[in-house]
Amino acid sequence: MGTISEKILSAHAGKEVRAGDICIVPVDFMMSQDGTTGLTIKAFKQMAAKSIANPKKYAIVIDHNSPSPMESVSNIHKEMRDFASDQGSILYDVGEGVCHQLLPEKGHVLPGNVVIGGDSHTCTYGALNVFATGVGSTDLAAALVTGKIWFRVPSTIKFVYDGTLPEGTYSKDVILHMCKTLTSRGATYKALEIYGTVIDAMSVDARMTISNMVVEVGAKVGLMPCDSRVREYVRQRTNAPFKGVEASGSAIYERVIREDLSDLPPQVAKPHEVDNVVDVSKVAGTELDQVYIGTCTNGRLEDLKIASEILAGKKVARGVRLIVAPASRNVLLDAMREGYIDRLVRAGATVIAPSCGPCVGTCNGVPSDAETVLSTANRNFKGRMGNTKAEIYLSSPATAAYSAMLGHIADVREVQK
Amino acid sequence: MSIMKGRAHTFGDNLNTDYVISGKYKFKTLDMKELSKHVMEDIRPGFYDEIEEGDFVVAGENLGAGSSREQAPLVLKAAGIGAVVAKSFARIFYRNCINVGLPVVEVDTSQIEEGDVLEIDIAQGVVVNVTKNVTLQASPLPPVMMKILSDGGLAEHLKRHNGFALDESD
Ligand code: SF4
Numbered sequence: 376m377g378t379i380s381e382k383i384l385s386a387h388a389g390k391e392v393r394a395g396d397i398c399i400v401p402v403d404f405m406m407s408q409d410g411t412t413g414l415t416i417k418a419f420k421q422m423a424a425k426s427i428a429n430p431k432k433y434a435i436v437i438d439h440n441s442p443s444p445m446e447s448v449s450n451i452h453k454e455m456r457d458f459a460s461d462q463g464s465i466l467y468d469v470g471e472g473v474c475h476q477l478l479p480e481k482g483h484v485l486p487g488n489v490v491i492g493g494d495s496h497t498c499t500y501g502a503l504n505v506f507a508t509g510v511g512s513t514d515l516a517a518a519l520v521t522g523k524i525w526f527r528v529p530s531t532i533k534f535v536y537d538g539t540l541p542e543g544t545y546s547k548d549v550i551l552h553m554c555k556t557l558t559s560r561g562a563t564y565k566a567l568e569i570y571g572t573v574i575d576a577m578s579v580d581a582r583m584t585i586s587n588m589v590v591e592v593g594a595k596v597g598l599m600p601c602d603s604r605v606r607e608y609v610r611q612r613t614n615a616p617f618k619g620v621e622a623s624g625s626a627i628y629e630r631v632i633r634e635d636l637s638d639l640p641p642q643v644a645k646p647h648e649v650d651n652v653v654d655v656s657k658v659a660g661t662e663l664d665q666v667y668i669g670t671c672t673n674g675r676l677e678d679l680k681i682a683s684e685i686l687a688g689k690k691v692a693r694g695v696r697l698i699v700a701p702a703s704r705n706v707l708l709d710a711m712r713e714g715y716i717d718r719l720v721r722a723g724a725t726v727i728a729p730s731c732g733p734c735v736g737t738c739n740g741v742p743s744d745a746e747t748v749l750s751t752a753n754r755n756f757k758g759r760m761g762n763t764k765a766e767i768y769l770s771s772p773a774t775a776a777y778s779a780m781l782g783h784i785a786d787v788r789e790v791q792k
Numbered sequence: 793m794s795i796m797k798g799r800a801h802t803f804g805d806n807l808n809t810d811y812v813i814s815g816k817y818k819f820k821t822l823d824m825k826e827l828s829k830h831v832m833e834d835i836r837p838g839f840y841d842e843i844e845e846g847d848f849v850v851a852g853e854n855l856g857a858g859s860s861r862e863q864a865p866l867v868l869k870a871a872g873i874g875a876v877v878a879k880s881f882a883r884i885f886y887r888n889c890i891n892v893g894l895p896v897v898e899v900d901t902s903q904i905e906e907g908d909v910l911e912i913d914i915a916q917g918v919v920v921n922v923t924k925n926v927t928l929q930a931s932p933l934p935p936v937m938m939k940i941l942s943d944g945g946l947a948e949h950l951k952r953h954n955g956f957a958l959d960e961s962d
Binding site for chain 1: 806808810811814815816818819820821822834835853854857858859860861862863865866880881882883884887888891892934936945946947950951955956958
């Protein structure tokens with residue numbers, strides 16, 4: 376009985392819970408990164424705790440400001456390494472990749488799990504049927520100590536995206552469209568379940584782009600079904616047993632939104648809000664100084680493939696900097712093997728370490744005053760990339776690559792005709 | 793919890809955690825007092841100097857959207873902010889405030905202007921705008937959160953009860 380969230384949380388709580396109920400549940404996996412681990416350790420010490428309940432269920436990832444550009448960051452990284460080795464927990468050091476790529480890629484998160492991370496985009500794993508959500512450092516520290524977390528069971532909005540995406544439109548365009556539909560607060564405190572032929576046709580990589588951004592509409596989690604693609608993705612990465620969780624036929628939804636996306640054009644979010652979304656035609660021609668392809672939203676193998684195909688044998692426009700950050704070392708290796716990196720670099724791209732890169736304004740591509748950036752990331756808040764005087768637009772990797780080639784925002788369907 | 797009194801500093805809708813404290817600073821230091829000098833810097837330069845101990849941040853809808861960074865409530869606290877008051881809150885921020893012991897009040901803030909003096913009774917969920925002489929009824933804090941807040945935050949709660957002591961029947 377119930378929605379996916381209600382069923383996962385009930386199974387973990389050991390009793391039937393419904394939307395609105397409070398429950399305390401064991402956590403299957405936890406993560407924190409270099410922007411949040413410092414405070415997590417601080418909170419951990421404040422709780423007068425000596426050791427972590429399940430050190431093998433906790434990964435510390437050095438990705439946000441990596442490799443370190445300055446002393447203060449190096450010291451934070453050092454503290455993270457020491458904590459990981461003292462506690463016997465998992466450490467992904469410089470160069471391994473972005474946390475939200477690593478957890479699924481390394482087989483740490485399984486369908487039906489409850490996962491929390493000290494990062495708001497932890498909701499990414501919803502694409503793998505995981506009840507995964509971002510928490511602050513104190514909640515995380517409490518879960519490290521007790522192995523548990525409390526939740527108020529969210530009510531659920533169900534999306535059904537019917538039809539087939541047209542050429543030139545991708546999962547990123549779908550989630551930007553959802554941001555426009557719901558607005559940045561349209562799903563506050565809610566879970567989403569996302570279904571439909573559009574989702575069924577997507578790779579797991581592409582689905583993660585959607586679940587990654589559900590926090591941009593305020594959602595706690597963005598769950599998708601555990602179908603054969605998800606099962607295959609997980610089986611290739613771990614031998615651990617798992618069982619997907621389906622919503623029951625009698626599940627109660629707060630709202631059901633059904634839409635046919637067969638005519639959805641490429642979407643772009645304009646500065647300075649993620650829900651400020653328009654069809655690409657409305658912003659076509661906007662001159663660009665920098666294009667960024669990467670992040671936990673769109674730095675996966677499929678993203679690099681799409682971008683490299685558009686740029687194959689072409690050049691990035693004069694005066695435009697194209698920065699590419701593969702989401703992980705494995706993505707980088709695969710992209711090298713497939714020739715994607717070769718094509719991108721020949722086109723003029725600068726490939727940086729698998730990391731968050733300039734997404735959050737820490738290093739590797741902070742724009743200057745009055746510059747305009749097109750990014751495949753998930754946020755375009757003022758100052759997000761480290762300079763409040765820069766303008767950030769968000770798009771799919773295809774739109775980003777094609778726009779980099781032309782030097783202004785452009786409709787990628789032109790190239791695909 | 794006693795009644796808090798202070799001045800309102802008003803902000804609009806969708807005030808996200810990147811604005812409360814920019815991502816680029818969170819790597820500078822874990823000293824929140826030091827970090828708090830940059831509070832709201834991107835949208836309201838000089839805000840730190842305007843704050844008197846016990847003042848309130850008052851916002852519209854969706855306060856605290858975006859990042860899970862706990863630096864956001866911590867710098868507000870370190871800067872002297874006594875409570876955050878908004879029409880609605882983003883989920884992670886709301887929880888983080890409670891966890892670090894920064895009171896949150898969900899109330900219709902449309903009748904509060906910059907500089908108004910407010911009296912806030914968290915336990916009763918009442919906000920009195922002393923300047924305008926109006927009393928506003930806030931949405932009650934969920935009992936679980938009230939319990940954590942009255943223990944002084946989640947770390948204190950866990951220490952005091954040696955684990956979670958949240959009445960699950962709430
Ligand atoms: S890539 Fe950007 S959004 Fe993703 S975890 Fe890193 S900083 Fe956050």
